[in-house]
Amino acid sequence: MQDINALNGNSSIDTELAALRVQIDALDTQLLNLLNERAKLAQAVGHVKQKYNQPVFRPEREAQVLEKIAQRNPGPLPSHHLQALWREVMSVCRAMEEAVKVAYLGPAGTYTEQAMVKQFGHAIHSIDCTTIDDIFRTVEADGAAFGVVPIENSIEGAINRTMDLLLTTSLKICGEVSLAINHHLLHINGDMSGVKTIVAHPQALAQCHHWLKEHHPHIEQKPVSSNAQGAVMAQADPSIAAIASDIAAATYGLQTVVAGIQDDANNRTRFIVIGKQLCGTSPNDKTSLILATPNKAGAVYALLEPLAKHGVSMLRFESRPARQKGWEYFFYIDFAGHIEQANVQSALAELESNAAFYKCLGSYPVTV
Numbered sequence: 001m002q003d004i005n006a007l008n009g010n011s012s013i014d015t016e017l018a019a020l021r022v023q024i025d026a027l028d029t030q031l032l033n034l035l036n037e038r039a040k041l042a043q044a045v046g047h048v049k050q051k052y053n054q055p056v057f058r059p060e061r062e063a064q065v066l067e068k069i070a071q072r073n074p075g076p077l078p079s080h081h082l083q084a085l086w087r088e089v090m091s092v093c094r095a096m097e098e099a100v101k102v103a104y105l106g107p108a109g110t111y112t113e114q115a116m117v118k119q120f121g122h123a124i125h126s127i128d129c130t131t132i133d134d135i136f137r138t139v140e141a142d143g144a145a146f147g148v149v150p151i152e153n154s155i156e157g158a159i160n161r162t163m164d165l166l167l168t169t170s171l172k173i174c175g176e177v178s179l180a181i182n183h184h185l186l187h188i189n190g191d192m193s194g195v196k197t198i199v200a201h202p203q204a205l206a207q208c209h210h211w212l213k214e215h216h217p218h219i220e221q222k223p224v225s226s227n228a229q230g231a232v233m234a235q236a237d238p239s240i241a242a243i244a245s246d247i248a249a250a251t252y253g254l255q256t257v258v259a260g261i262q263d264d265a266n267n268r269t270r271f272i273v274i275g276k277q278l279c280g281t282s283p284n285d286k287t288s289l290i291l292a293t294p295n296k297a298g299a300v301y302a303l304l305e306p307l308a309k310h311g312v313s314m315l316r317f318e319s320r321p322a323r324q325k326g327w328e329y330f331f332y333i334d335f336a337g338h339i340e341q342a343n344v345q346s347a348l349a350e351l352e353s354n355a356a357f358y359k360c361l362g363s364y365p366v367t368v
Contacts, residue, residue: 039093046097055277056098057120057145059175062090063282063365091121099125103135103144109228109248115177115271116148119367130225132161136169139274146174146275153181154268155207162272163320163332166290172362173288175273183208183227183262186234186248187241190255197222199230200243208243211261228252273364282365285338286315289348291331292322292357300331306350307335310343330357338363 049056069086070079094100102120105112106128116126127144129135135147150159166173183204187195198205198216202223205212212221219241224230228251230242235252242254249256279285293299307314316334337344339360352358 035089038089039096042093043096049097055145056094057100058280059273059365060280060282060285062087063284063367065090067283087118088121088123091123094121095123099123100146101125101127101144103127103129103138103147105129105132105135105149105226107226107228107232109231109245109251110226111179111181111245111269112148112150112226112271113228114245114247115150115179115269118179119148119175119177119271119273120146132159132165136165136171136274139171139276140169145277146273147171148177148271148273150203150269151272152270153203153207154266155262155264156203158318158320158332159203160320163318164323166332166361167330167359169274171274171276172278173272173364174275174277174279174362175364176286176366177271177273178367179269179271181207181262181267181269182245182260183243183267184246184249184259185241185257185261186231186244186254187257188234188238188254190257191238192216192241192257194239195219195241196239198241198243199224199233201225201227201230204243207263207267208261210263215258215261278362279364281338281340281363284366285336285363286334286366287337287339287344287363288361289333289335289351290357290359290361291333291351291355292329293331293354294356295328303331303351303354304333306347306354309350310347312337312344312347 046056066083066086069082073079073082100120102116102124104110104116104126108128113126113128116124127138129138132149135149138144139147149162151162152158183200185198197220198212199222200208204227205221205223224233227242227244228248231244231248231252231254234240234242234254241257242248243261246256248254291303293303304314313336314333315336316332318332319329320332322328322330339345339348340363348360
Protein backbone atom coordinates (compact mmCIF):
# COMPACT_ATOMS: atom_id res chain seq x y z
CA MET A 1 0.00 0.00 0.00
CA GLN A 2 1.29 3.44 -0.91
CA ASP A 3 2.21 5.76 1.94
CA ILE A 4 -0.45 8.50 2.11
CA ASN A 5 2.14 10.92 3.39
CA ALA A 6 4.28 10.24 0.34
CA LEU A 7 1.31 10.99 -1.89
CA ASN A 8 0.57 14.19 0.00
CA GLY A 9 4.15 15.28 -0.40
CA ASN A 10 4.35 14.69 -4.14
CA SER A 11 4.29 18.21 -5.55
CA SER A 12 3.85 17.03 -9.17
CA ILE A 13 0.63 15.17 -8.35
CA ASP A 14 -0.60 18.09 -6.24
CA THR A 15 0.03 20.54 -9.06
CA GLU A 16 -1.73 18.44 -11.72
CA LEU A 17 -4.70 17.62 -9.48
CA ALA A 18 -5.06 21.24 -8.36
CA ALA A 19 -5.37 22.43 -11.95
CA LEU A 20 -8.02 19.81 -12.75
CA ARG A 21 -9.95 20.52 -9.55
CA VAL A 22 -10.10 24.21 -10.38
CA GLN A 23 -11.77 23.29 -13.68
CA ILE A 24 -14.18 20.92 -11.92
CA ASP A 25 -15.11 23.58 -9.35
CA ALA A 26 -15.77 26.06 -12.16
CA LEU A 27 -18.00 23.56 -13.98
CA ASP A 28 -19.84 22.77 -10.73
CA THR A 29 -20.60 26.47 -10.34
CA GLN A 30 -21.94 26.62 -13.90
CA LEU A 31 -24.06 23.51 -13.32
CA LEU A 32 -25.42 24.98 -10.08
CA ASN A 33 -26.42 28.20 -11.83
CA LEU A 34 -27.99 26.32 -14.74
CA LEU A 35 -29.95 24.01 -12.44
CA ASN A 36 -31.37 26.98 -10.58
CA GLU A 37 -32.26 28.66 -13.87
CA ARG A 38 -34.08 25.46 -14.84
CA ALA A 39 -35.89 25.48 -11.49
CA LYS A 40 -37.08 29.05 -12.11
CA LEU A 41 -38.45 28.02 -15.50
CA ALA A 42 -40.17 25.03 -13.87
CA GLN A 43 -41.83 27.43 -11.44
CA ALA A 44 -43.05 29.51 -14.39
CA VAL A 45 -44.42 26.35 -16.00
CA GLY A 46 -46.20 25.58 -12.74
CA HIS A 47 -47.86 29.00 -12.72
CA VAL A 48 -49.14 28.46 -16.27
CA LYS A 49 -50.44 24.99 -15.39
CA GLN A 50 -52.19 26.40 -12.34
CA LYS A 51 -53.74 29.17 -14.42
CA TYR A 52 -55.26 26.64 -16.83
CA ASN A 53 -55.98 23.99 -14.17
CA GLN A 54 -53.53 21.47 -15.64
CA PRO A 55 -51.86 18.62 -13.67
CA VAL A 56 -48.36 19.07 -12.28
CA PHE A 57 -47.08 15.70 -13.50
CA ARG A 58 -47.28 14.89 -17.20
CA PRO A 59 -45.76 11.41 -17.77
CA GLU A 60 -45.53 11.84 -21.52
CA ARG A 61 -43.66 15.17 -21.22
CA GLU A 62 -41.08 13.70 -18.85
CA ALA A 63 -40.69 10.70 -21.17
CA GLN A 64 -40.00 13.11 -24.04
CA VAL A 65 -37.34 14.94 -22.01
CA LEU A 66 -35.59 11.69 -21.08
CA GLU A 67 -35.64 10.50 -24.69
CA LYS A 68 -34.02 13.77 -25.82
CA ILE A 69 -31.33 13.39 -23.16
CA ALA A 70 -30.41 9.98 -24.57
CA GLN A 71 -30.45 11.25 -28.17
CA ARG A 72 -28.30 14.31 -27.43
CA ASN A 73 -25.81 12.57 -25.14
CA PRO A 74 -22.29 12.80 -26.68
CA GLY A 75 -20.72 10.55 -24.01
CA PRO A 76 -18.74 9.30 -22.21
CA LEU A 77 -21.49 9.13 -19.55
CA PRO A 78 -23.96 6.28 -20.29
CA SER A 79 -27.41 7.53 -21.33
CA HIS A 80 -29.29 5.47 -18.73
CA HIS A 81 -27.24 7.04 -15.94
CA LEU A 82 -27.91 10.52 -17.29
CA GLN A 83 -31.63 9.73 -17.57
CA ALA A 84 -31.69 8.65 -13.91
CA LEU A 85 -29.97 11.91 -12.96
CA TRP A 86 -32.39 13.97 -15.07
CA ARG A 87 -35.39 12.23 -13.53
CA GLU A 88 -34.24 13.45 -10.12
CA VAL A 89 -33.71 16.96 -11.50
CA MET A 90 -37.27 16.93 -12.88
CA SER A 91 -38.58 15.51 -9.61
CA VAL A 92 -37.04 18.34 -7.58
CA CYS A 93 -38.23 20.99 -10.06
CA ARG A 94 -41.72 19.46 -10.09
CA ALA A 95 -41.81 19.55 -6.29
CA MET A 96 -41.32 23.33 -6.45
CA GLU A 97 -44.71 23.44 -8.15
CA GLU A 98 -46.27 20.78 -5.93
CA ALA A 99 -45.04 17.52 -4.41
CA VAL A 100 -47.00 14.81 -6.23
CA LYS A 101 -48.78 12.34 -3.92
CA VAL A 102 -48.08 8.72 -4.88
CA ALA A 103 -49.43 5.60 -3.16
CA TYR A 104 -47.35 2.43 -3.12
CA LEU A 105 -47.25 -1.00 -1.50
CA GLY A 106 -45.37 -0.41 1.75
CA PRO A 107 -43.74 -0.27 4.14
CA ALA A 108 -40.47 1.40 3.12
CA GLY A 109 -38.05 -0.89 1.32
CA THR A 110 -40.43 -2.73 -1.05
CA TYR A 111 -39.75 -3.25 -4.75
CA THR A 112 -42.89 -1.22 -5.40
CA GLU A 113 -41.23 1.71 -3.64
CA GLN A 114 -38.18 1.28 -5.89
CA ALA A 115 -40.43 1.31 -8.96
CA MET A 116 -42.15 4.44 -7.67
CA VAL A 117 -38.82 6.25 -7.24
CA LYS A 118 -37.67 5.09 -10.69
CA GLN A 119 -40.81 6.66 -12.19
CA PHE A 120 -41.23 9.82 -10.08
CA GLY A 121 -37.86 10.49 -8.42
CA HIS A 122 -37.41 11.09 -4.69
CA ALA A 123 -39.00 14.55 -4.38
CA ILE A 124 -42.58 13.31 -3.90
CA HIS A 125 -45.11 12.81 -1.12
CA SER A 126 -45.24 9.01 -0.85
CA ILE A 127 -48.10 7.19 0.87
CA ASP A 128 -47.46 3.59 1.91
CA CYS A 129 -50.42 1.21 1.74
CA THR A 130 -50.74 -2.30 3.13
CA THR A 131 -52.47 -3.94 0.14
CA ILE A 132 -52.95 -3.46 -3.59
CA ASP A 133 -56.65 -2.85 -2.90
CA ASP A 134 -55.69 0.03 -0.58
CA ILE A 135 -53.63 1.64 -3.34
CA PHE A 136 -56.57 1.59 -5.75
CA ARG A 137 -58.93 2.94 -3.08
CA THR A 138 -56.53 5.72 -2.11
CA VAL A 139 -56.21 6.98 -5.69
CA GLU A 140 -59.94 6.58 -6.39
CA ALA A 141 -60.70 8.69 -3.30
CA ASP A 142 -58.16 11.39 -4.32
CA GLY A 143 -55.91 10.58 -1.37
CA ALA A 144 -53.11 10.34 -3.96
CA ALA A 145 -52.80 11.49 -7.56
CA PHE A 146 -51.14 8.23 -8.61
CA GLY A 147 -50.54 4.71 -7.37
CA VAL A 148 -47.86 2.18 -8.28
CA VAL A 149 -48.81 -1.52 -8.33
CA PRO A 150 -47.12 -4.70 -9.64
CA ILE A 151 -48.83 -6.32 -12.61
CA GLU A 152 -46.54 -9.08 -13.92
CA ASN A 153 -43.45 -11.03 -12.92
CA SER A 154 -41.23 -12.80 -15.44
CA ILE A 155 -41.20 -16.01 -13.35
CA GLU A 156 -44.64 -16.20 -11.72
CA GLY A 157 -46.71 -14.38 -14.35
CA ALA A 158 -49.60 -11.97 -13.74
CA ILE A 159 -50.36 -10.43 -10.36
CA ASN A 160 -53.93 -11.66 -10.07
CA ARG A 161 -55.27 -9.04 -7.67
CA THR A 162 -54.07 -6.17 -9.84
CA MET A 163 -55.66 -7.77 -12.91
CA ASP A 164 -59.00 -8.21 -11.11
CA LEU A 165 -59.05 -4.61 -9.86
CA LEU A 166 -58.29 -3.21 -13.33
CA LEU A 167 -61.49 -4.82 -14.56
CA THR A 168 -63.71 -2.83 -12.19
CA THR A 169 -61.82 0.41 -11.47
CA SER A 170 -62.48 3.75 -13.15
CA LEU A 171 -58.75 4.56 -12.98
CA LYS A 172 -56.48 4.62 -16.02
CA ILE A 173 -52.97 3.29 -16.53
CA CYS A 174 -50.63 6.32 -16.72
CA GLY A 175 -47.24 4.64 -16.97
CA GLU A 176 -45.23 1.44 -16.79
CA VAL A 177 -41.95 0.66 -15.02
CA SER A 178 -39.81 -2.47 -15.31
CA LEU A 179 -37.52 -3.44 -12.44
CA ALA A 180 -34.88 -6.14 -12.04
CA ILE A 181 -35.74 -8.19 -8.94
CA ASN A 182 -32.86 -9.48 -6.80
CA HIS A 183 -33.94 -11.36 -3.69
CA HIS A 184 -31.57 -11.69 -0.72
CA LEU A 185 -31.81 -13.84 2.40
CA LEU A 186 -31.58 -11.40 5.33
CA HIS A 187 -31.13 -11.78 9.09
CA ILE A 188 -30.51 -9.43 11.98
CA ASN A 189 -27.03 -10.85 12.76
CA GLY A 190 -26.38 -13.16 9.80
CA ASP A 191 -26.56 -16.37 11.88
CA MET A 192 -29.16 -18.81 10.51
CA SER A 193 -28.61 -21.46 13.20
CA GLY A 194 -31.54 -20.29 15.32
CA VAL A 195 -33.89 -19.38 12.49
CA LYS A 196 -37.26 -21.15 12.59
CA THR A 197 -39.17 -19.19 9.94
CA ILE A 198 -38.39 -17.51 6.62
CA VAL A 199 -40.90 -14.80 5.71
CA ALA A 200 -41.61 -13.00 2.43
CA HIS A 201 -44.38 -12.00 0.07
CA PRO A 202 -45.93 -15.11 -1.59
CA GLN A 203 -44.50 -14.08 -4.97
CA ALA A 204 -40.98 -13.84 -3.50
CA LEU A 205 -41.30 -17.25 -1.84
CA ALA A 206 -42.40 -18.73 -5.17
CA GLN A 207 -39.56 -17.03 -7.04
CA CYS A 208 -37.03 -18.56 -4.60
CA HIS A 209 -38.76 -21.93 -4.26
CA HIS A 210 -35.99 -24.17 -5.63
CA TRP A 211 -33.20 -22.38 -3.76
CA LEU A 212 -35.08 -22.62 -0.47
CA LYS A 213 -35.88 -26.29 -1.06
CA GLU A 214 -32.21 -27.07 -1.68
CA HIS A 215 -30.64 -24.98 1.11
CA HIS A 216 -33.26 -24.70 3.88
CA PRO A 217 -35.82 -27.47 3.30
CA HIS A 218 -36.71 -27.82 7.00
CA ILE A 219 -37.32 -24.14 7.83
CA GLU A 220 -40.95 -23.02 7.78
CA GLN A 221 -41.87 -20.56 5.03
CA LYS A 222 -44.49 -17.99 5.98
CA PRO A 223 -46.14 -15.57 3.50
CA VAL A 224 -46.58 -11.94 4.59
CA SER A 225 -48.11 -8.85 2.95
CA SER A 226 -44.81 -7.55 1.55
CA ASN A 227 -41.09 -8.31 1.62
CA ALA A 228 -40.48 -5.12 3.57
CA GLN A 229 -42.99 -6.26 6.20
CA GLY A 230 -40.96 -9.45 6.46
CA ALA A 231 -37.82 -7.36 6.96
CA VAL A 232 -39.54 -5.51 9.81
CA MET A 233 -40.35 -8.87 11.44
CA ALA A 234 -36.77 -10.11 11.00
CA GLN A 235 -35.45 -6.91 12.58
CA ALA A 236 -37.46 -7.62 15.75
CA ASP A 237 -37.04 -11.40 16.05
CA PRO A 238 -33.76 -13.35 15.51
CA SER A 239 -35.75 -16.57 14.93
CA ILE A 240 -37.02 -15.02 11.68
CA ALA A 241 -35.13 -14.51 8.41
CA ALA A 242 -36.58 -12.48 5.55
CA ILE A 243 -36.34 -12.47 1.77
CA ALA A 244 -36.11 -8.88 0.57
CA SER A 245 -34.04 -6.32 -1.35
CA ASP A 246 -30.72 -4.74 -0.47
CA ILE A 247 -32.60 -1.48 0.14
CA ALA A 248 -34.79 -3.25 2.71
CA ALA A 249 -31.64 -4.65 4.34
CA ALA A 250 -30.17 -1.15 4.66
CA THR A 251 -33.48 0.35 5.82
CA TYR A 252 -33.99 -2.15 8.65
CA GLY A 253 -30.38 -2.86 9.61
CA LEU A 254 -30.30 -6.48 8.44
CA GLN A 255 -27.30 -8.49 7.25
CA THR A 256 -27.26 -10.31 3.94
CA VAL A 257 -26.79 -14.02 4.57
CA VAL A 258 -26.94 -14.97 0.87
CA ALA A 259 -27.42 -12.56 -2.02
CA GLY A 260 -29.36 -13.27 -5.21
CA ILE A 261 -31.33 -16.37 -4.19
CA GLN A 262 -34.03 -16.01 -6.89
CA ASP A 263 -34.34 -19.09 -9.11
CA ASP A 264 -34.02 -17.04 -12.32
CA ALA A 265 -31.17 -14.55 -12.61
CA ASN A 266 -33.22 -12.56 -15.13
CA ASN A 267 -36.12 -12.08 -12.72
CA ARG A 268 -38.04 -8.86 -13.52
CA THR A 269 -41.34 -7.34 -12.47
CA ARG A 270 -43.49 -4.88 -14.39
CA PHE A 271 -45.30 -2.19 -12.42
CA ILE A 272 -48.02 0.13 -13.66
CA VAL A 273 -48.85 3.66 -12.58
CA ILE A 274 -52.58 4.20 -12.04
CA GLY A 275 -54.37 7.54 -11.88
CA LYS A 276 -57.25 9.61 -13.22
CA GLN A 277 -55.51 11.60 -15.95
CA LEU A 278 -55.07 10.61 -19.59
CA CYS A 279 -51.59 10.71 -21.12
CA GLY A 280 -50.59 12.32 -24.40
CA THR A 281 -48.19 10.72 -26.86
CA SER A 282 -44.55 9.95 -25.99
CA PRO A 283 -41.61 8.31 -27.81
CA ASN A 284 -42.52 4.83 -26.46
CA ASP A 285 -46.23 4.29 -25.85
CA LYS A 286 -48.29 1.25 -24.97
CA THR A 287 -52.08 0.82 -24.87
CA SER A 288 -53.95 -1.70 -22.71
CA LEU A 289 -57.43 -3.17 -23.19
CA ILE A 290 -59.75 -5.67 -21.56
CA LEU A 291 -62.05 -7.53 -23.96
CA ALA A 292 -64.54 -10.38 -23.98
CA THR A 293 -65.88 -12.24 -27.00
CA PRO A 294 -69.21 -13.79 -27.88
CA ASN A 295 -69.15 -17.55 -27.23
CA LYS A 296 -68.89 -18.80 -30.81
CA ALA A 297 -66.35 -20.49 -33.08
CA GLY A 298 -63.55 -18.23 -34.32
CA ALA A 299 -64.55 -15.40 -32.00
CA VAL A 300 -61.04 -14.70 -30.67
CA TYR A 301 -59.54 -14.68 -34.16
CA ALA A 302 -62.22 -12.27 -35.37
CA LEU A 303 -61.68 -10.12 -32.27
CA LEU A 304 -57.95 -9.67 -32.84
CA GLU A 305 -57.95 -9.46 -36.65
CA PRO A 306 -58.28 -5.62 -36.67
CA LEU A 307 -54.87 -5.29 -34.97
CA ALA A 308 -53.09 -7.02 -37.86
CA LYS A 309 -55.31 -5.29 -40.42
CA HIS A 310 -54.27 -1.81 -39.20
CA GLY A 311 -50.62 -2.60 -38.52
CA VAL A 312 -50.81 -2.57 -34.71
CA SER A 313 -48.24 -4.77 -32.93
CA MET A 314 -49.65 -6.82 -30.04
CA LEU A 315 -47.25 -7.10 -27.09
CA ARG A 316 -49.22 -9.22 -24.63
CA PHE A 317 -52.33 -11.40 -24.63
CA GLU A 318 -53.62 -13.04 -21.48
CA SER A 319 -56.94 -14.63 -20.56
CA ARG A 320 -58.62 -14.63 -17.16
CA PRO A 321 -61.86 -16.39 -16.18
CA ALA A 322 -64.92 -14.25 -15.55
CA ARG A 323 -65.91 -14.77 -11.93
CA GLN A 324 -69.60 -14.21 -12.47
CA LYS A 325 -69.93 -16.57 -15.43
CA GLY A 326 -68.36 -20.01 -15.42
CA TRP A 327 -65.98 -20.87 -18.30
CA GLU A 328 -66.19 -17.43 -19.88
CA TYR A 329 -63.06 -15.31 -20.15
CA PHE A 330 -61.78 -11.76 -20.24
CA PHE A 331 -58.77 -11.04 -22.46
CA TYR A 332 -56.11 -8.56 -21.34
CA ILE A 333 -54.25 -7.12 -24.31
CA ASP A 334 -51.27 -4.75 -24.56
CA PHE A 335 -50.12 -3.33 -27.88
CA ALA A 336 -47.62 -0.74 -29.12
CA GLY A 337 -48.96 2.69 -29.94
CA HIS A 338 -51.26 5.42 -28.63
CA ILE A 339 -55.01 5.90 -28.94
CA GLU A 340 -54.38 9.26 -30.63
CA GLN A 341 -52.70 7.54 -33.61
CA ALA A 342 -54.96 7.08 -36.64
CA ASN A 343 -54.23 3.37 -37.20
CA VAL A 344 -54.80 2.62 -33.51
CA GLN A 345 -58.11 4.51 -33.56
CA SER A 346 -59.26 2.48 -36.55
CA ALA A 347 -58.27 -0.81 -34.91
CA LEU A 348 -59.97 0.12 -31.64
CA ALA A 349 -63.21 1.06 -33.38
CA GLU A 350 -63.39 -2.38 -34.97
CA LEU A 351 -62.32 -4.15 -31.77
CA GLU A 352 -65.08 -2.43 -29.83
CA SER A 353 -67.71 -3.35 -32.42
CA ASN A 354 -66.61 -7.02 -32.38
CA ALA A 355 -66.34 -7.41 -28.60
CA ALA A 356 -69.02 -8.48 -26.15
CA PHE A 357 -67.14 -6.40 -23.53
CA TYR A 358 -64.67 -3.57 -24.20
CA LYS A 359 -62.62 -1.44 -21.79
CA CYS A 360 -59.65 0.75 -22.66
CA LEU A 361 -57.30 1.09 -19.68
CA GLY A 362 -55.34 3.89 -21.32
CA SER A 363 -52.30 4.74 -23.43
CA TYR A 364 -49.13 5.55 -21.51
CA PRO A 365 -45.34 5.91 -21.74
CA VAL A 366 -43.12 2.94 -20.83
CA THR A 367 -40.05 3.42 -18.61
CA VAL A 368 -37.45 0.74 -19.34
